[in-house]
Amino acid sequence: MFIDTHAHIDYFKSPKKVVRESLEAGVGKIILPGVEPDKFDTIISLIEQYDCVYGALGVHPIDAHLFNKEAAKKMTDLSEHPKIVAIGEVGLDYHHNPENAELQKEVFATQLEIAAAQRLPVMVHDRDAHNDVLEILKKYEVKKAIMHCFSGDVKFARKCVEMGFLIGIGGVVTFKNAKELKNVVKEVPLTSIVLETDAPYLAPHPFRGEENSPKFLNFIAKEIANLKDTSLEEVEDVTTQNALKFFNMKE
Numbered sequence: 001m002f003i004d005t006h007a008h009i010d011y012f013k014s015p016k017k018v019v020r021e022s023l024e025a026g027v028g029k030i031i032l033p034g035v036e037p038d039k040f041d042t043i044i045s046l047i048e049q050y051d052c053v054y055g056a057l058g059v060h061p062i063d064a065h066l067f068n069k070e071a072a073k074k075m076t077d078l079s080e081h082p083k084i085v086a087i088g089e090v091g092l093d094y095h096h097n098p099e100n101a102e103l104q105k106e107v108f109a110t111q112l113e114i115a116a117a118q119r120l121p122v123m124v125h126d127r128d129a130h131n132d133v134l135e136i137l138k139k140y141e142v143k144k145a146i147m148h149c150f151s152g153d154v155k156f157a158r159k160c161v162e163m164g165f166l167i168g169i170g171g172v173v174t175f176k177n178a179k180e181l182k183n184v185v186k187e188v189p190l191t192s193i194v195l196e197t198d199a200p201y202l203a204p205h206p207f208r209g210e211e212n213s214p215k216f217l218n219f220i221a222k223e224i225a226n227l228k229d230t231s232l233e234e235v236e237d238v239t240t241q242n243a244l245k246f247f248n249m250k251e
Helices: 015-024 037-049 061-066 069-078 098-118 130-139 154-162 179-187 214-227 232-247
Strands: 002-004 027-032 053-057 084-093 122-127 145-148 166-169 193-195
Touching: 002 193, 002 214, 002 232, 015 027, 015 214, 027 037, 027 214, 027 232, 037 053, 037 069, 061 084, 061 098, 069 098, 084 098, 084 130, 084 145, 098 122, 098 130, 122 130, 130 154, 154 166, 154 179, 166 179, 179 214, 193 214, 193 232, 214 232
Parallel strands: 002 027, 027 053, 053 084, 084 122, 122 145, 145 166, 166 193
Antiparallel strands: none
């Protein structure tokens, strides 16, 4: 069984079809992250409809302006649901919205406080904000985090691993020009890696440019196996155990 630790299946016209095809492809569990308060109810609805779908609640840094006291209360209340397994996708994005960095930091910090209060791990979005992300994670003493769609270099990856964080590897690792990410996969231990698609975005080769889906997770796992000179079965087993432990889920 594979686990897709990050897939926005709520963005699809037919989540039912996505779930069916994913199960057929050997993906036994899917984590659906939150990005804005208005979608929280949809996440709850989907995790209640499908046994294999679990949720996370968060406000994406690009949508930081949507975060307020009402959103924080809703996030706190809904995170009591037994199938909400993390707070996320939260973090900083200086690539798309560098002008509101201070607001992003405030929103990120508040959501980390909610995660701590609810005893939930966090799924971190980090785009061109490596130092600030780590500084805030350290300040709030975060112990369990997935660095979603990892975009740093080997040095940064080592810092994350030293802090006990997991590295989320998606379709980008299959791109020919993704040399830095391939080096990261080679250097960090498999016990620090989890698989993700970020569907419907970033489809792996040979589907690059098409709509991504958890059913393509196998292509990511195969590339990791190749880079680490190990078997696909080993990648499947270790990354699945990593995810189960991180999200405190049973197999």
